[in-house]
Amino acid sequence: MRLAQCFALENDLIRADAIEASEFPDLAALYRVYAVPRTVINGEGSIEGSLPEDFFLDAVLKAVTPAADEPGA
C-alpha cells in the first residue's frame, strides 16, 4: 500500500485504497484475493505481492495503458 498511496499523492487521477481483506471478505472473494498484498487496478488487472518501486510502477502503467490492454491475471 505504501507505493500505491505515494502514486496517489503524485497524480490526482490516481486513487489508492488499502483494504483490510478480512474485514471485507466479499470484496476479497470477488477479486480472488488468496494472498496479500494483492493490488487490483481499475477493478481488472492485478499485481501479486510486494514489488520494488520501479517494477510496481511499470506493472501499474502497463495495466492502464490502452496498448497493453490485456484483461490481467
Place this chain on the structure above:
Amino acid sequence: MVKGREQHMGLIRDDDATEIRERLKEMVNPVRLIHFTQELNLEYGRETRQLVEEVAGLSDKIGVEVYNLLLDKERAAEYGVDKVPATIVRNGKDHGIKFYGIPAGYEFSTFLDAILNVSKGDSGLKPDSREKLATVTQPVHLEVFVTPT
C-alpha cells in the same frame, strides 16, 4: 504496535505512543483524517475510530472528522466512500488516499507514512517514477488488499 481488540483502554501502548509522537514531529502541514463509520457497525468499526482518534491525539497537526456513511451521504459521495470503516488521509485537498478497515499491525506503519507524506506533500518517490506518473492522463484506481499481520 497496536494491541488486540479485547483491549478497551488504549489501543496504542504508552511506549509506542512516545515513539509515534516523535515520528509525527516530522509533520509539516496539518493533516485531516476523515473517518466514516456506521451505527449498525461491523465488529471492527468502533476500534478503528478509536485508533484514528488516538493517533490524532499524538500530534496537534492532525485533526479528525467523523461522519456516518448512512447519515452523511453527500460527504460520503464527495470522498467516494462506499464501505466502512473508511479513513481518508488528506491535507488541504483530498489526494485519494483511503484505508478501509483498521490500519493496524503492519498497516499501521503504512498509515503513519501516509500521514507524514501527505503532511509534507511529498511522495518521496524517485525522480524517474514521478516523471512516469505525470504521464498518467486517465483515472487509476488501486485497491491494495492487505492484512494486519
